[in-house]
Amino acid sequence: MRVIAGRYQLLAPLGAGGAGTVWRARDELLHREVAVKEVRLPPGQDQQRALVDTLREARAAAALNHPSIITVHDVISEGGQPWIIMDLLAGRSLGELVKQRGPLPPGHVATIGLRVLDALEAAHRRGILHRDVKPGNVMITDLGEVVLTDFGIAAHTGDVPGAGTAAAAAHSGGVAGSPGYIAPEHLRGEPSGPMADLWSLGATLYLAAEGRAPFERDSAMAIVAAVLTMPPPPPVNAGPLGGLLLAMLDRNPAVRPHPQGIRAHLESLAVPLPVRPRETAPATVPVRARRRRTPYVLGGLAAATAIAVTAVVLLNGSGGSGGSPAVTTPATQIAQPASTAAPSPTTSTTTSTTTGTAPPTSPARGDGAFGRPPKACSLLTDEQAQRVLPGSRSRQPRLYDESECYWSVGLGGLFETTSINLKVKHSSEVKAAEHAYTKAVQARDGEAGSEQTVTTSRIRTVSAGDEAAAQDKEAGIIHTSTTTIWMRISNVIIQVAVSHPKRTKVTPQLRDTALRTARAVADTLQKAR
Numbered sequence: 001m002r003v004i005a006g007r008y009q010l011l012a013p014l015g016a017g018g019a020g021t022v023w024r025a026r027d028e029l030l031h032r033e034v035a036v037k038e039v040r041l042p043p044g045q046d047q048q049r050a051l052v053d054t055l056r057e058a059r060a061a062a063a064l065n066h067p068s069i070i071t072v073h074d075v076i077s078e079g080g081q082p083w084i085i086m087d088l089l090a091g092r093s094l095g096e097l098v099k100q101r102g103p104l105p106p107g108h109v110a111t112i113g114l115r116v117l118d119a120l121e122a123a124h125r126r127g128i129l130h131r132d133v134k135p136g137n138v139m140i141t142d143l144g145e146v147v148l149t150d151f152g153i154a155a156h157t158g159d160v161p162g163a164g165t166a167a168a169a170a171h172s173g174g175v176a177g178s179p180g181y182i183a184p185e186h187l188r189g190e191p192s193g194p195m196a197d198l199w200s201l202g203a204t205l206y207l208a209a210e211g212r213a214p215f216e217r218d219s220a221m222a223i224v225a226a227v228l229t230m231p232p233p234p235p236v237n238a239g240p241l242g243g244l245l246l247a248m249l250d251r252n253p254a255v256r257p258h259p260q261g262i263r264a265h266l267e268s269l270a271v272p273l274p275v276r277p278r279e280t281a282p283a284t285v286p287v288r289a290r291r292r293r294t295p296y297v298l299g300g301l302a303a304a305t306a307i308a309v310t311a312v313v314l315l316n317g318s319g320g321s322g323g324s325p326a327v328t329t330p331a332t333q334i335a336q337p338a339s340t341a342a343p344s345p346t347t348s349t350t351t352s353t354t355t356g357t358a359p360p361t362s363p364a365r366g367d368g369a370f371g372r373p374p375k376a377c378s379l380l381t382d383e384q385a386q387r388v389l390p391g392s393r394s395r396q397p398r399l400y401d402e403s404e405c406y407w408s409v410g411l412g413g414l415f416e417t418t419s420i421n422l423k424v425k426h427s428s429e430v431k432a433a434e435h436a437y438t439k440a441v442q443a444r445d446g447e448a449g450s451e452q453t454v455t456t457s458r459i460r461t462v463s464a465g466d467e468a469a470a471q472d473k474e475a476g477i478i479h480t481s482t483t484t485i486w487m488r489i490s491n492v493i494i495q496v497a498v499s500h501p502k503r504t505k506v507t508p509q510l511r512d513t514a515l516r517t518a519r520a521v522a523d524t525l526q527k528a529r
Contacts, residue, residue, distance in 0.1 A: 003028070004083055005076050008036055024088065027073075034073060039082040047080065054082045060128055061151035068119040070139075070149040089149075090142045094208055095135030103211035103237040107271030110241060112138065113205045114266045115146035120201065121259055123151075124194040133200035134181040135207050144273035179220040180213045184227050184251045195253040198262065202248025209238035214249060218444070218484055219497040220421070225475045227251075240269055366428030368491025369529040373426035376405035380422070384520040388513060389420055420517060426492065433491040440493065441469045441486050457506075464518040465489040465525075472506040481506040483514040489525045494518065 002010045007029050014022040020040040027034050039058070041050040055077055062072035062084075074085035094112065098104065104112075116138055123130060130137075130151060139147040181203050183196035206214040214232035217223045232249050235242035244265045250256050257265075385392050385407050392407035406421035427433040445459040455474040462470045468487040475482070482499040483506055498514035500507075 004036065004078055005074075008034065008083075008085060010036060025085075027085075033088055035086045035088045037084040037086065039084060041082070051077060051080060051082060058082065058084050058151070060126070061123075064123055064126060064128070064151075066119055066122040068115045068146055068148055069122065070147055070151070072151075086149075089139050089147060091140050091145075093136050094138040094140055094204065097140055098135065098208055098211055104208050105271070106209060106239040106241045107269055108273055109205055109208045109238070110266040110269035111271060111273055112140070112146050112208060113201065114263065114270055116148050116201055116204070117198075117259060117263060117266065119148040120194070120197050124197070129192075129194065130197050130200075131186075132178060132181070133197055133204055134178050135204050136178075138204060140273065142275070144275040146273070179223040180215045180227065182224075182227070183253070185253055187224060187228055192253075194259075195256055198248060198256065198259065199253070202245055202256075205241070206232065206235065206238070206245045206249065209241055209245065210235055211237065214245075218495065219482055219499055221475060221480045221482060221499045222473065222497075225480075241265075366430070366432075366491065368426075368428050368430050368433065370426065370490060370492055370525075371428075373403060373424045374492070374525065374528065375402045376422035376424045377402070379405070379424075379521045379524050380407065380420075380517075381524065384524070385420070388517045388520060392420065420498065422521070423495070424492075428491060430491050433488055433493055437467065437486060437488040437493045440495070444471055444484070444486075462515060462518075464515065465494065465522045468518065470511070470514065472511070474506060481510055483511050485514050485518045487518050487522060489522055490529065492525060494521055494525075496521070 004010065004025070007027060008025045009028055010023045010025050011033075012024050014024055014035065021038045023036040023038065025034050025036040026032070039054055041047055041054065055075060058072070058075040062075055064072075070089075071087040072084060073087070074083075076083045076085070116133065120130060120133070128151070130148070132150060133148070137148060137150045139149055141147060181200045183192055183199040186192040186196050203214050213223075215223050215226040215230070217226055228251070232246065235245055238245055244257065244262065247255075247257050248262065380388070389407050403424040404422060406419045427436065441459055457472040459469045459471050462468045462485060464485065465487040466489050468485055470483060470485045473482045473484070474480075480499050482497055484495060484497040487494040487496065496514050496518040498510060498517060500510055
């Protein structure tokens with residue numbers, strides 16, 4: 001077992017992504033378990049400078065002492081690598097909770113918003129921006145507490161002129177944050193301050209109240225285009241929170257509500273979050289009394305998602321929750337609205353454990369060729385990935401989520417990275433998958449030409465898998481072109497969306513890359529039948 005700083009013994013990885021790897025570890029000095037984040041320094045720049053900057057920012061975040069901010073115990077450098085030592089939390093991320101329970105009651109959403117607002121204001125008073133507020137970085141503990149995690153890309157507002165701008169982010173290897181939760185002023189390269197974090201909070205609360213992200217699209221580049229040009233859909237489940245959420249998501253930071261107004265509205269609606277009874281806790285979870293929180297599972301230490309060429313493997317549904325916890329414990333008992341549909345008995349989704357292995361699924365046995373969801377990162381072999389996208393490497397854009405994977409090339413900023421992304425879900429019955437495939441294709445075909453800033457073609461049939469269809473998009477405002485392919489193989493649906501930056505016309509080469517990617521994935525699945 002590797003020991004860091006002669007003290008922290010790494011026990012098992014909790015998850016890994018573009019921002020680094022999170023480990024469950026034992027503090028041999030204090031005889032307790034902690035979470036250790038091995039921060040991955042951005043490639044393609046001065047590593048010593050990146051190390052110094054990362055340690056400075058992590059230490060600034062460690063100085064924050066607030067019950068709704070993850071406790072950072074230590075920040076160290078070993079072998080030129082930054083390591084951040086944090087609490088382990090018993091619970092799950094807000095994204096995972098919504099994924100499993102559906103939209104949350106407005107009163108509970110208001111309470112979650114208040115606690116995260118408290119955390120952000122405490123950071124902002126110290127001149128620290130979080131820059132990655134999203135459902136995967138908001139933990140709901142078994143004690144009904146709300147904790148904001150992962151200040152791994154936080155920065156002082158005074159570090160550089162216009163800190164938080166796209167230009168500054170490009171200097172560090174790309175725009176920090178996750179698609180759909182990055183404020184539009186940050187994407188436009190304008191100076192971004194505390195109001196950008198509050199915009200991200202609005203997007204996070206929108207997902208909690210509605211059960212879906214406000215700018216949900218097929219690919220990361222399409223999400224960015226929507227954030228920059230489109231208003232979010234009017235909320236239908238948020239009730240009295242709806243108007244506030246839309247105001248927080250205004251593209252103009254000058255007209256968004258100030259923290260005092262947000263707080264007053266949330267306080268008028270807030271309802272305490274229920275506590276999960278201790279007797280229902282898994283026997284494997286050690287419960288230790290602490291002044292602030294119960295340590296065990298650290299969730300939502302999210303990797304920033306690459307934004308460009310995207311290949312997505314879908315089975316009947318989509319995610320968009322922006323992160324999952326390392327260990328799924330029984331849900332914090334937030335009541336599900338009566339209007340929320342129960343999960344279909346023929347549908348199972350991919351989850352993961354602390355070891356990163358998919359647990360056995362327990363759907364009703366059906367006639368599909370695949371009894372469990374395939375892992376996204378296994379759908380392209382290294383050899384296949386190199387043929388489709390030479391020089392690429394696989395990554396999971398959301399920690400602990402084996403239903404998604406991407407392959408990327410390029411070290412530049414937001415519009416200079418090329419990547420392939422896969423998402424996976426699963427139906428036990430072939431007919432259910434056929435229905436989901438038809439519904440997905442028909443929905444996208446109906447959207448053709450519906451966005452003024454995006455030219456979208458009609459659906460066309462292509463040859464891949466058991467059935468497949470394709471569509472092209474040209475997004476002029478962000479200078480990208482995308483070809484998306486939907487493909488079904490038995491009870492698996494695959495969506496392949498391949499985008500190229502700095503190109504406004506879909507080329508035959510782009511269509512060919514998407515088709516070759518889809519056929520390579522189909523070949524892998526056919527061999528596994």
